[in-house]
Amino acid sequence: MAALIHLENLTKHYQMGETMVRALDGVELQIQPGEFVAITGASGSGKSTMMHLLGCLDRPTTGAYWLDGELVSAMTDRQLAVIRNRKIGFVFQTFNLIQRTSALDNVSIPLFYARVTRVAELARRALDRVGLGPRASHAPSELSGGECQRVAIARAIVNEPKIILADEPTGNLDTRTGKQIMDIFHELHQSGVTIIVVTHEMSVALQAERIIRMRDGKIVEDRPVDRAEKTRGEEATEPATPDREPSPPMARRAKV
Amino acid sequence: MFFFRIMIMSFRSLWVHPLRSVLATLGVIIGVAAVVAAMAILEGMSARFATGFESMGSNKLYIMPAVQRRGHRTVGVFDSLKLADADAILKECNAIRTAIPQVMNAGLVKYFSKNTNASILGSTEQYCKVNSHEVAEGEFINRSDVQTGASVAVLGANVKRELFGGRPALGERIKITGAMGARGFTVIGVMEAKGNVAFTDVDKQIIVPVTTAMDKLYGLKAVSAIVAEAVSPDDAKIDEAKAQIKKLLRARHKIRAGKPDDFQVQAQKEFVKQFAMFQNIFGVVLWSIAGISLVVGGIGIMNIMLVAVTERTREIGVRMAMGAQRIDVMQQFLIEASVVSFLGGALGVLMGWGMAGMIENLTRLFETITTAWAVAMALGMATFTGIISGLYPAWKASRLDPVEALRYE
Structure with missing residues (x-):
């Protein structure tokens, strides 16, 4: 089976004043279709850069990146935009919804840039998939943090991408809401979507099938998650007192 | 369809700051109002003078003493x-x-x-x-x-x-x-x-x-x-x-x-020529004023669009992540700039029309005539100003690096 993502000796260097920062330093990686991968590491380990490169938001300094058989590391801005639109769905820590427009309009954005015609229908279907159909006309400011993140997921899946790239998707949510979001990722994973979660929380990373740990721009660990670990990870995200009705999520909400 | 959706998007983002949008377009509003009012007056005067000259008869000659005005004094015989x-x-x-x-x-x-x-x-x-x-x-x-x-x-x-x-x-x-x-x-x-x-x-x-x-x-x-x-x-x-x-x-x-x-002879035809010249001069002055106020208006629009681009850097990043091409981003801000100046122009037309009506009622000298052509011209100029002054901000928005834009706080 051909790898969905294939990185070959990928490097990314930044010039910061006098010093050269090696954000990525010769990364080799293959991700197969349908995998659920967590990328972890401390801040400064290069996981954000990794995410930007995997998401085709940036180009590597050297090395090659094949995505779904295409050499994206050599593509133009225009081609990269098309790849992002068709093959990748982004989920951000701060949701990054566009304020003052409805959930439905937010979900419609990728369709809009894909020049799709049945926008409202497809957007509504995506919202239904994350269970937010009834709140389609609400603005982000009228939604809870968890709902906002679900809108963001609907937006990420609306163009039926091959990959979902999630950057600390539960970072701004309380444990219980975070679990709901992870459940949606599991469902999507079941339906065959490749999911890559970038996180520094071990409890989140343990819910994936495979953990890639980074340090100083290099992959230092790449291993499957065994079942026992997984159960521990899930338990860690359970609310402390599951029987009691939890208080409404008080998530911090970032504005775009 | 695509264009129409961008239009709706522009209206929304303008509506977020209604006062700011109006202030930004004040230059355009005033410029267009001035043009529409002055054109209405000029048209009205022309119509009035045309009938005036017709009633004079075209073979007439007026012989008058050679009197000239020098400053405040009238000199001559x-x-x-x-x-x-x-x-x-x-x-x-x-x-x-x-x-x-x-x-x-x-x-x-x-x-x-x-x-x-x-x-x-x-x-x-x-x-x-x-x-x-x-x-x-x-x-x-x-x-x-x-x-x-x-x-x-x-x-x-x-x-x-x-x-x-x-x-x-x-x-x-x-x-x-x-x-x-x-x-x-x-x-x-x-x-x-x-x-x-x-x-x-x-x-x-x-x-x-x-x-x-x-x-x-x-x-x-x-x-x-x-x-x-x-x-x-x-x-x-x-x-x-x-x-x-x-x-x-x-x-x-x-x-x-x-x-x-010690006398002067003027044919009625020469009056017509003189009036036509006066009309031309008036027209040049008028269009100069319009030009200047539209330049000022354009600066206002450019300023507000630059602010909008900075404010919405993150939104631009998100849109790029969602697959917006650079040209899409550019188009969005260009359309927004032209929508804001077109709306300013429309407000200006209404104001100018009202001003012309007021002048007509106050002076009672002639009827003002607001032609469809003048309105179309004024709106066209306003929109054109919007596009020109939106170019740089829109270009700036489209050149943003998606990673930087997404990181922007």
């Missing part, structure tokens, strides 16, 4: 034209078919207890024919009235109504007060209502024999103008008539070669 000059012009210039000496002045008119102000026109029996203005009742002054300086008067339609109302005026005695005191006149006729002829309201006018006006009302030795008609409205004939008049009057006034004329 006021009393160079004599009654006899008119007769001489008629007799000796074969390119002239009529020549009427005229005196125009203001006077207070009284009939028992009723008073009114009227303009007093001293003229001759030729007046009716030259001005195509006939008596409605009674009769007009005749040749012998002019020769003898009879105290007879023909009333304009409005003057008659103001003094007599519905009662008959013929044969009644009225008093006209000129520079030499009050004089009694017998009303012998009433003119038909005609409105404006050559920019004078002839219905507010009383016509008396020119000799009577000069001798008995104002004590004048000279006439204020001689209105002459050339035998034909051809340019050649008009020029010939002018040349004949000049030669004759220089001889009669004993002006030596090399000295300037």
Whole structure:
């Protein structure tokens, strides 16, 4: 089976004043279709850069990146935009919804840039998939943090991408809401979507099938998650007192 | 469809800061309002002058004393034209078919207890024919009235109504007060209502024999103008008539070669040309003002768009992550800039239209005419300004690095 993502000796260097920062330093990686991968590491380990490169938001300094058989590391801005639109769905820590427009309009954005015609229908279907159909006309400011993140997921899946790239998707949510979001990722994973979660929380990373740990721009660990670990990870995200009705999520909400 | 969606998006983002959007477009609003109002006035004036000139007749020549304004002083000779000059012009210039000496002045008119102000026109029996203005009742002054300086008067339609109302005026005695005191006149006729002829309201006018006006009302030795008609409205004939008049009057006034004329002859056609020139100058001034205010307006739009791009850096990053091409981002901000300036233009049109209406009501000089062309032109210019001043901010937005834009706080 051909790898969905294939990185070959990928490097990314930044010039910061006098010093050269090696954000990525010769990364080799293959991700197969349908995998659920967590990328972890401390801040400064290069996981954000990794995410930007995997998401085709940036180009590597050297090395090659094949995505779904295409050499994206050599593509133009225009081609990269098309790849992002068709093959990748982004989920951000701060949701990054566009304020003052409805959930439905937010979900419609990728369709809009894909020049799709049945926008409202497809957007509504995506919202239904994350269970937010009834709140389609609400603005982000009228939604809870968890709902906002679900809108963001609907937006990420609306163009039926091959990959979902999630950057600390539960970072701004309380444990219980975070679990709901992870459940949606599991469902999507079941339906065959490749999911890559970038996180520094071990409890989140343990819910994936495979953990890639980074340090100083290099992959230092790449291993499957065994079942026992997984159960521990899930338990860690359970609310402390599951029987009691939890208080409404008080998530911090970032504005775009 | 795609364009339409961007339009809706623009409306939304403008609506977020309504006051800011209005302030940003103030320059465009004022510029467009000024253009629309000035165009309406100019159009109205043109229409008014066109009918004014038509009513004057195209073969007319106006002979007036050579008076010029120098600053606040009027210099030149006021009393160079004599009654006899008119007769001489008629007799000796074969390119002239009529020549009427005229005196125009203001006077207070009284009939028992009723008073009114009227303009007093001293003229001759030729007046009716030259001005195509006939008596409605009674009769007009005749040749012998002019020769003898009879105290007879023909009333304009409005003057008659103001003094007599519905009662008959013929044969009644009225008093006209000129520079030499009050004089009694017998009303012998009433003119038909005609409105404006050559920019004078002839219905507010009383016509008396020119000799009577000069001798008995104002004590004048000279006439204020001689209105002459050339035998034909051809340019050649008009020029010939002018040349004949000049030669004759220089001889009669004993002006030596090399000295300037003490009179001026102007063909009605030249007035039209002068007016057309005035209109052009006015137009140039108008468009300059419009240009300047649109430049100012454009700076306002550019400023607000730069602020918008900075404010929405993160949104731009998100859109790029979602697959927006650089050209999509550019298009979005360009459309937003043109929408804001088009709306500003629309507001400006309404304001300008209102301003023109107000000026019309205040001055009551002419009707203002707001043409569809002027409105379209103003809106087009506003939108064009929006696009031009939106170019740089939109380009800046489209050049953002998606990673940097997403990180922007």
